[in-house]
Amino acid sequence: MSSDVLAEELLTAVGEGVGKVVDExxxxxxxxxxxxxxxxxxxxxxxxxxxxxxxxxxx
Structure with missing residues (x-):
């Protein structure tokens, strides 16, 4: 995997986690x-x- 794909997946995971916490x-x-x-x-x-x-x- 290229570094761009890894960075995108990391950013997506962090965004989903933050979104869940904010929703709670x-x-x-x-x-x-x-x-x-x-x-x-x-x-x-x-x-x-x-x-x-x-x-x-x-x-």
Whole structure:
């Protein structure tokens, strides 16, 4: 096997493991899902607004 295939399999295995742990935490603690959604959507949106404010001087 080439190193690219091994790296891809390793990355896939780690991603599946992390996904399972996150799913378990979200099922046990609903607020974890809210925090993750804030991180996934709120932070990039805030950063985009920050950049747009720098360009257009809205505030």
């Amino acid at each position: 935490h979200v099922q046990r603690r609903p607020w974890v899902g809210v925090v993750l959604k804030l991180l996934y959507y709120g932070v990039p949106l805030g950063f985009a607004l920050f950049l747009l404010n720098g360009v257009y001087g809205w505030m």
